[in-house]
Amino acid sequence: MTEASATPSASTDPWAPFVAAVVASLAEGFSSIGVPSDPSALLAQLDLEGGPQGDAAFPLHRWAGPAGLAPAVLAERLVATLQPGAEVSEVRASGAYLNFRADTVRLTERTLRMVLDRGARYGHSDGVGIAACVEHTSANPTGPFHIGRVRNAIIGDTLARALRAAGTPVTSQYYVDDMGRQAAMITWIWSKPRDEWPPEIRAAVAGLEVAGEKVDTHRGRPYPAASAYLKAHPEAQAEVAAIVLQTESGSPPPQHRQLSQSILDGMLQSLARLHIEFDEFVWESDFLRDGSVERVLERLHAAPHAVHEANGAWAIDTSSYGLPKESKTVVVQRGDGTSLYVSRDVAYHLSKFSRFQRVVDVLGQDHRLHAVTLDALLAEIGESRRPEFVIYQDITVPDGGRMSTRGGSAVWLDNLLAEAVERARREVLTRREDLGSGAVEHIAEAVATGAVRYHIVRVASEKPVVFRWEDALSFEGRSGPFCQYSYVRAVSVLRKADAEQPPYPFDAARLTDPEEADLIRVIARLPRTVQYAARRSHVHALAGYAHDLADQFNRFYHAVPVLRSVEQRPSRVALVAAVRQTLGNALDLLGIPLLDAM
């Protein structure tokens, strides 16, 4: 039911002809007993969840009134007029419901053919002529990547993949903040020779530095101590403020951007292990340099609710935009003429609108008010377009504390991955004594990163996640490794099927065992799931799908012999090939590595 309203297309969705046939048959049935019906309303009510009752269920309560009949009576009356056809093998009345069963041979024929023909494109749909931008991650380059922010990166990267598969060309963007106090603080500390560092800061890094350590680890280490030092030393704060001002005026200290870039490079190395990469990096200072911030400020000065404060600052009264009353006045320009983050963000969004029809921002819930403010400012300057916000809740630690970058007990992504790889390595070694160390490391890395990505993407973004090692690095049940393992099984069967080769000819009539029929039905669901995930930005649906498919394949695997069967063998091998392709495509959408052995 949930995924039913995604637009089905017969060329990319194996379920589409069956759904169309059911709707047409219902329309005809209603018409034959003189009850008006609208196909889109019929489709909206159709429940495509599937189950023992059938592949599509249709509740009749809503039509009972217009028909002047009790629902169950209407069901009996309708079922008498409906004939099974090529797509629909069975129609049954059950209480107030009509249950439709798809013709398994027909569905199997179409699904396997589509999967084997389309290959890596199976699950993907044709474009609709819209270009999208997904901005995600955008963590300030002040130190190692923190696991609190990794949820943003995983949701954003998966959404970008899902949108691409759904036919929308996507540009992923990382917005790099080189304008604020945080970046200035990095420049402040690192542009000084080490012996000019305040003793407190020197003490904080003493003995911790290791030769060859990652640049983000190295450059980020003094940051917490520097932050604390600055709070207590106004004269040092003034130095940082001077750097902010230089940056604002377009002449930052020479090493400013290079420092940000080097830390960013280290952070990106960590993200790359999770197969998260970006199409573009957008530097905040660019919008100052090209004058677009100035133009935004001019438009804000002339905005309907602009307020010119006594000290020269400019603000916008946003009380008519539903903002909390304590924050109804948003300052957009300081008294000294410098800009603020929100104003620069308006300029950034105008630049996005000029290139993309769909603009998506992935934001932590702490940025919710910022999102509302941004909308209000866009309205104030007469811009009618708006970004879509995908808001996710924080990842917290078990004692309830928020995983803050400022905390001393921070958990870095690098630590998480190191621990994950170590656990995965132990797991591989207990199962496979025959492998060389290179193979072990390769598998451990893939299993570890798959486990981490899956664990974080599996939960709906609006739900909080409590971080526990034993859950995050689970390799069983609903996990990334479970899906990877199922994929490996399919690969393994195909490797041993010497007699059968692509394009894997098959006879759909030989694939009618219950486990085969069920498996086909899950395989056929990928395109619909991708559409749903992209349209609703519910990337966790892809994680659920990958598990469902792996799960059903395992049931099939245990119930039905493939290589040891005789007449069915070629067809079953083709089915396994379709599973490998479909599960592989689903894992690609999730950014989870594929393995051919575990």
Place this chain on the structure above:
RNA sequence: GGGCGCGUAGCCUAGUCUGGAUAGGGCACCGGGUUCCUAACCCGGCGGUCGAGGGUUCAAAUCCCUCCGCGCCCGCCA
């Protein structure tokens, strides 16, 4: 205090947009399964006042109201 989000078995979670049949999974726990294609697996069992209360409806986890609990935000920070 105000705004926003969340609340589903011991733990985690799907379903909530667009109300429909006995609320799907996973972990843990209990009982089975490997001379056979990788047991990171499979089969069976146990476990639910869908936070509480009211309302709307033929029908409510889903919509409306009130309340409770948890989280986040409410800077001339980003």
